[in-house]
Amino acid sequence: MRNPSDPSSIQSGSAAHRYRAARFSNSVNAFSQLPPDTGREVAFAGRSNAGKSSALNLLTGQRGLARTSKTPGRTQLLNFFLVEPQRFLVDLPGYGYARVPEPIRQHWRVLVERYLRERASLRGLLLLMDVRHPLTELDRQLLDGCAARRLAAHVLLTKADKLSRARAALALRQLRGTLGTDFPGVTAQLFSALSGAGVAEACSRLDQWLDF
Ligand SMILES: Nc1nc2c(ncn2[C@@H]2O[C@H](COP(=O)(O)OP(=O)(O)OP(=O)(O)O)[C@@H](O)[C@H]2O)c(=O)[nH]1
Ligand SMILES: [Mg+2]
Secondary structure, eight states, X not given: OOOTTOHHHHHTXXXXXXXXXXXXXXXXXXXXXXXXXXXXXXXXXXXXXXXXXXXXXXXXXXXXXXXXXXXTTOOOSEEEEEEETTEEEEEOOXXXXXXXXXXXXXHHHHHHHHHHHHOTTEEEEEEEEETTSOSOHHHXXXXXXXXXXXXEEXXXXXXXXXXXXXXXXXXXHHHHHHHHHXXXXXXXXXXXXXXXXXXXXXXXXXXXXXXX
């Protein structure tokens, strides 16, 4: 019997084993600090508190790899995690958190927008949305940016454990309908960092983008 609160027990034997090798590489606070733009990487994006860092920890089977917090605004830099040479997972600061001072938010916004626009190594965007508040205006802006540069995107509807199965399934159906109309090609799934639901599906998308 696996223990849902222990990410490592969820991973055992699953497709996620290769991500267990992920190690913190570096934090980036300016465009000039980015690693050479020569490999492949996947970025975790979404509103503050959506569960980006928690998802990264679950997918790598390492509880403390990316810092998580009940307080939105925890991740304040672009954090690079090396899976193997030339292959990174990137934890981005969240958007939409009003209590971070405006000059800092502005700095992140400019940095993250430029990273998403110009980074050639970026092969896919994992966009996390709380299943109870999907597709906010800022999520739409991000997906517009992906469409503009033909960057693949996949939505994780996080915290699926907060809803009944039926309500979560309904939220997914509704989101897929909207995506089909407004953002063709963008896919979506349910995810829970608490129960481990959706790990295999998310990992297979990472595998595809990172060419494993
Ligand atoms: N119930 C439940 N809680 C979750 C889940 N994922 C994350 N959380 C909680 O949500 C809070 C925020 O999680 P983080 O992973 O730090 O969120 P983040 O998107 O990285 O936040 P920022 O770094 O501030 O942008 C934490 O208290 C997590 O424990 C989930 O799937 N289910
Ligand atoms: Mg975070």
